[in-house]
Amino acid sequence: MEREKENEGKREDREANSSSVSSAVLHEDIVNLLDFIERLKNEEDQIVLVTDQIEKLKLELTFLSACLQLCYYISVGSNAEMSCISYEVHDLVQSLFHQSGDAMLVKLKDHVVPRLLENIRSCKISDHHSESSATMTEDQLVELLDALLVNLHYLPEVRAELLLPSRTQYELLQNVFGNxxxxHGLIVNGCIxxxxxxxxxxxxxxxxxRVGHFCFSLLSYQLDKTDEKDEDETDEDEDEVSQVNSMLVHLLLKIIPVSLEVMHICSTILEASKSAELGCFSKKLLEASPDILRVHLIHLQQHMVNAIPRSTSTFNIHVMIEFLLLLFTDMPKDFIHYEKLFVLLARVGALIREVSILIHNLEENTKDEENMNKISCASQDLLENIELLKEDLKHVFLKVPADSS
Structure with missing residues (x-):
């Protein structure tokens, strides 16, 4: 009886310790283990390890680490899914190092691995720093943005077969998010x-x-794909590729409008700023804008066809989009006064921002007659602004053709 009570007490202690293991602690353990593996590879008397297993372990540890970074800030995934991943990593670590014999076990004795194995088994991904519905602190948001930058850089290395067909879209996502x-860094540093x-x-x-959810979805694909390769199932799944491309398009439709807002702010509210850092950023933003604006117009056009019923307003918007697309496809930069190029890009960006807002309002209010009337008026105003741009293109932005005589 006493022994049973003693065992029960030990079990309760373990559960208490289990609940105290945070994803941040586990993330630190994983980083330490990855560092340990790298140092093993560089030692002169290194113990022979199975290369394929080492690479698989590194891949899954990096994957788990990336998932933990995202789970720490946003509500993604589930304890069941993360628990499954954790157990797989646990088994791989244990199997690999135990197979390497006593010499390896001696090396591990004073290292983090024993604690890592225990923490992996006991960690519960429930200590989110911030739920989606809560407002993050500035420091939390900075850490999340930095973690996402790392993940966006890392994803193509492990999900190449899914991302390669959508490489242009993915690079655009990296560009938009980086900008x-x-x-945001300029805000934090006090430049704005x-x-x-x-x-x-x-x-x-x-x-x-939104970017975090996208990253987590692709990271989750990684483990499944690794398992499939173990089972010699290496055929490309076209449905997965198509699904990832659709996810990318949807994500870009959601986040490019934020970039358009930033572009609008830089060219209006902050135009008179004397900050050198802001000036450099604004120039970089405008230099990158043609590809972003062109792709966004194409996505908007496709979205309208698929999601919004035809009407006079949608017809007008299609006309606007076609004209704006011509600016990026049929008008070489050599035809535009260089000193006025950024002014033109800012103006076109502002028009596309208005088009994007108009489409959003149209999608949200298709059954509201009063709002539809407002949208119709707004589309007419936008058409007039497009006509003004056409006139200014002739008289302000475009170079006068050289006299052939």
């Missing part, structure tokens, strides 16, 4: 006064959460 992270851009700040957390 938004840069803009918060009160001047309060309207756009809440969009950064939502944007980060």
């Amino acid at each position: 938004l992270r840069g803009f 006064e918060r009160k001047t851009i309060e309207c756009v700040l809440p969009q950064f957390q939502l944007m980060a959460e």
Whole structure:
């Protein structure tokens, strides 16, 4: 009886310790183990390890580490899914190092691995730093944005077969997200006064959460794909590729409008700023904008066809999009006065921002007659602004053709 009570007490202690193991602690353990593996490979008297197993272990540890970073800030995945991943990593670590014999076990004796194995088995992914519905602190948002930058860089290495067919879209995502992270950095560093851009700040957390969900979805694919390769199932799954491409398009439709807001702010509210850092950022943003704007117009056009019933307003919007697309496809930069190029890009970006807002309102209010009337008026106003741009293209932005005589 006493022994049973003693065992019960030990079990309760383990459960208490289990609940105290955070994803942050586990993440630190994983980083230490990856460092340990790298040092083993560089030792002169290194113990022979199975290369394929080592690479698989590194891949899965990196994958688990990336998942933990995201889980720490946003509500993604589930304890059941993460528990399954954790157990697989646990078994792989234990099997690999035990197979390597006593010499390896001696090396591990004073290392983090024993604690890692225990922590992997006991960790529960429930200590989110912030739920999606809560507002993050500035430090939390900065850490999440930085973690996402790392994940966006890492994903093509492990999900090449899914991302390669959508390489252009993915590189655009990296570009857009990198620019938004840069803009947020200017806010944090005090180069931009918060009160001047309060309207756009809440969009950064939502944007980060959306990118985080996308990253987690692709990271989850990674483990499944590794298992499939173990079973000699290496055929490309076209449905998965198509699904990832659709996810990318949907994500870009959601986050490029944030980039358009930033572009609009830089060319209006912050135009008179004397900050050298902001000036460099604005120039970089405009230089990258043609590809972003062109792809966004194409995505908007496809989205309208698939999701919004035809109407006079949608017809007008299609006309606007076709004209704006011509600016990026049929008008060489050599035809535009160089000193006015950025002004033109900012103006076109502002028009595309208005088109994007109009489409969003149209999608949200298709059954509201009063709002539809407002949208119809807004589309007419936008058409007039497009006509003004056409006139300015002739008289302001385009070079006068040389006299052939």
